[in-house]
Amino acid sequence: MERYYQPEIECASRETILAWQNERLCKQVKNVWDNVPYYRRKMEEKGLTPDDIRGVEDLHKLPFVTKDDLREAYPYGLVARPLRDCVRIQSTSGTTGKRVVAFYTQHDLDLWEDCCARAIVAAGGTHEDVCQVSYGYGLFTGGPGLNGGSHKVGCLTIPTSSGNTERQIMFIRDLNATILCCTPSYAAYLGETMKEMGLSPDEIPLKAGIFGAEAWSEEMRRSIQETLGIKAYDIYGLTELSGPGVAFECSEQSGMHINEDHFIAEIIDPQTGEVLPEGSQGELVFTSITKEAFPLLRYRTRDICVLSRKSCSCGRTHVKMSKPRGRSDDMLIIKGVNVFPSQIETVLLAQGYQANYQMIVDRVNNTDTLEVQVEMTPENFSDNLAQITQMEKSLVAALKAMLGIYAKVRLVAPKSIARSEGKAVRVIDKRKI
Amino acid sequence: MTIHQISVFLENRAGQLAEITGVLAQKGIDLRAINIAETSDYGVLRLIADNPQAAATTLLEQGFILSMTPVVAVSVPDQPGGLAKVLDVLAKENIDVEYMYSVFGQVNGLAHMVFRVADTDKLISVLKDNGLEPISSENLGIR
Numbered sequence: 001m002e003r004y005y006q007p008e009i010e011c012a013s014r015e016t017i018l019a020w021q022n023e024r025l026c027k028q029v030k031n032v033w034d035n036v037p038y039y040r041r042k043m044e045e046k047g048l049t050p051d052d053i054r055g056v057e058d059l060h061k062l063p064f065v066t067k068d069d070l071r072e073a074y075p076y077g078l079v080a081r082p083l084r085d086c087v088r089i090q091s092t093s094g095t096t097g098k099r100v101v102a103f104y105t106q107h108d109l110d111l112w113e114d115c116c117a118r119a120i121v122a123a124g125g126t127h128e129d130v131c132q133v134s135y136g137y138g139l140f141t142g143g144p145g146l147n148g149g150s151h152k153v154g155c156l157t158i159p160t161s162s163g164n165t166e167r168q169i170m171f172i173r174d175l176n177a178t179i180l181c182c183t184p185s186y187a188a189y190l191g192e193t194m195k196e197m198g199l200s201p202d203e204i205p206l207k208a209g210i211f212g213a214e215a216w217s218e219e220m221r222r223s224i225q226e227t228l229g230i231k232a233y234d235i236y237g238l239t240e241l242s243g244p245g246v247a248f249e250c251s252e253q254s255g256m257h258i259n260e261d262h263f264i265a266e267i268i269d270p271q272t273g274e275v276l277p278e279g280s281q282g283e284l285v286f287t288s289i290t291k292e293a294f295p296l297l298r299y300r301t302r303d304i305c306v307l308s309r310k311s312c313s314c315g316r317t318h319v320k321m322s323k324p325r326g327r328s329d330d331m332l333i334i335k336g337v338n339v340f341p342s343q344i345e346t347v348l349l350a351q352g353y354q355a356n357y358q359m360i361v362d363r364v365n366n367t368d369t370l371e372v373q374v375e376m377t378p379e380n381f382s383d384n385l386a387q388i389t390q391m392e393k394s395l396v397a398a399l400k401a402m403l404g405i406y407a408k409v410r411l412v413a414p415k416s417i418a419r420s421e422g423k424a425v426r427v428i429d430k431r432k433i
Numbered sequence: 434m435t436i437h438q439i440s441v442f443l444e445n446r447a448g449q450l451a452e453i454t455g456v457l458a459q460k461g462i463d464l465r466a467i468n469i470a471e472t473s474d475y476g477v478l479r480l481i482a483d484n485p486q487a488a489a490t491t492l493l494e495q496g497f498i499l500s501m502t503p504v505v506a507v508s509v510p511d512q513p514g515g516l517a518k519v520l521d522v523l524a525k526e527n528i529d530v531e532y533m534y535s536v537f538g539q540v541n542g543l544a545h546m547v548f549r550v551a552d553t554d555k556l557i558s559v560l561k562d563n564g565l566e567p568i569s570s571e572n573l574g575i576r
Binding site: 376377378381382383384385388389410411412413414415416 | 438440442443444449470471472474475476477479496497498499500502531532549
C-alpha cells in the first residue's frame with residue numbers, strides 16, 4: 001500500500017494544485033517586487049508590474065534568473081526578508097569561485113524538511129525506520145535536508161555525514177539502519193565494500209536508499225539494488241531552491257514527482273528561452289512560490305530533462321521529471337559537488353600557470369575522480385624536483401580550496417594538451433552514467 | 434669555473450627521452466653527462482652537452498621547457514673513498530648538495546662529479562682551499 005507524508009497535498013487534484021500555484025505565484029511576485037530591488041529592476045526593465053502576473057499562464061512574461069544573477073546579487077541582493085528573520089544559510093559553488101549562498105527562514109526550513117520527508121515516506125520510510133544520512137553535513141544541503149526530513153518522519157536518524165566507510169558500515173549493521181541517504185556513487189561504494197567483507201544482501205539490514213546530488217544510470221540503480229538488497233530511489237534538488245526534495249521518486253521508480261505546491265516547473269529551449277510544449281526535452285526552470293527568504297522566479301537550472309503529467313500508479317498527482325539528461329552549460333557534478341571549468345581556470349592563472357588545462361573525470365571503484373592536467377610553464381619550472389613538487393602541492397591545495405574536492409594535478413609538457421579547432425576540449429568525462 | 438647544465442622538464446611517457454636525445458643527435462651534439470630525477474608523473478632531465486647553447490636552442494625549438502643551471506664539476510680519484518673525501522669537505526663547510534651525478538668516462542684515473550649547490554662561488558672557493566680543483570668547461574670538452 002502506497003503511503004504518503006502529506007496525502008492531501010501529494011494526491012491533490014490538478015485543479016487544486018493549479019489554484020495553489022496561481023495564488024502563491026501572485027503573492028510571491030508581489031513579495032519580490034516589494035522587497036527585492038534587484039527583482040523590481042529586472043521586472044521594470046521588461047515593463048512589468050505585479051498586476052501583469054495573474055497566474056501561472058503569465059509566468060512566461062517574467063525574466064529568467066541565472067547563476068550570473070546570483071553572483072551579481074551576492075550575498076544579500078536576492079534576500080526578500082530582513083536578516084533577523086533568517087535562521088540558516090546553505091551554500092554551493094558558483095561559476096568562478098563566488099559561492100551561491102541561499103537563505104532560509106524557519107518556515108523555509110520547515111517546508112524544505114517536509115519535502116524531504118515526502119521523499120523518505122515515498123521510499124517506504126516510517127517512524128519505525130532507522131535512517132542513516134551519509135550525505136555531507138554543513139554548507140552542502142544533502143545532510144541537513146535529509147536529516148530534517150528524517151526527523152519529520154520520525155525515523156531514528158543516524159547523522160554519520162559522509163566519509164569513514166568503516167564507521168558507516170558499523171552503524172548500518174550495529175544499529176540496523178533500514179534507510180540509507182547518500183550519493184549514488186557512495187552507495188555503490190558501500191555496497192562493494194560490504195560485498196568484499198563477505199556480507200550477502202540478506203545480512204545487510206537496509207531496505208531502501210534515497211540517492212541524489214549526482215547523475216546515475218538505471219544500470220547503476222540495478223547494481224546498487226542488488227548488492228545492498230534494497231530499492232534505490234532518486235531525489236533531486238538545488239541549493240538555490242532549498243536543497244534535496246525539490247523532486248523525488250515514488251514506488252514506480254520512473255521519474256521524480258516535483259513538489260508543485262512549492263515549485264512551478266517549466267521546460268524551455270535553452271537557446272531561445274521559449275517555453276516548450278509539454279513532453280518536450282529542454283532546460284528545467286523553477287519558480288519557488290513558497291520560499292520566504294530566498295525566492296527565485298524562473299531560475300534556470302541548466303538541467304536538461306522532460307516533464308510528464310501521465311498519471312502515476314503511486315497515486316501522486318504532481319508532475320514528474322525525468323532524470324536530468326545533461327546540462328545546458330559546462331557545469332560538472334563530481335562527487336556530488338558542482339564544478340565549473342572556469343573555477344579551475346581562475347586557480348591556474350592565480351598560481352602562475354597558463355589557462356591550458358584539461359579535466360579528466362572518471363569513476364574508479366564507484367567513486368568520482370578528477371585529474372587536472374596542466375602544462376608546465378618556463379616560469380614554474382626548476383631544475384630542483386622538490387621545488388616542482390612543492391608547487392604542485394600548492395596547486396592541489398588551491399584547487400581543493402576553490403572546488404571543495406580533491407583534484408589530482410598532473411603536470412604535462414607544454415603544448416601536449418590537444419588544441420582542437422579553435423575551441424579547446426577542457427573536459428574529458430569518462431564516467432559511464 | 435661553473436658549467437652550464439641544461440635542465441629539461443620531462444613528462445613521464447614513453448618516448449620522451451628518445452625524442453630529446455634524438456634531436457640532439459641530429460644536431461651533432463654530444464652529451465657529457467646526464468641525470469634524471471623523477472616522480473611517478475614527471476621528472477627533470479639534467480644534461481651537460483658539448484655545446485650547451487646549441488643544445489638549448491634545439492630543445493627550445495622543439496617546445497621543451499628548460500632552464501640553464503650553473504653547476505660545478507670536480508675531479509675525484511676513481512678509487513674507493515675518492516668521492517667520500519670530497520663530500521666530507523663539503524659537509525665540514527656546511528655546503529648542502531642539492532644533487533650530484535657523474536660525468537661519462539674517466540681521464541687519467543680521475544672521475545668527474547657534477548655538483549649542484551645553492552652558492553656556487555662558495556663551493557668553488559672551498560674546493561680550492563682544500564686542494565680540489567674544479568674542472569673548467571674546456572677540460573670537459575665543452576665549447
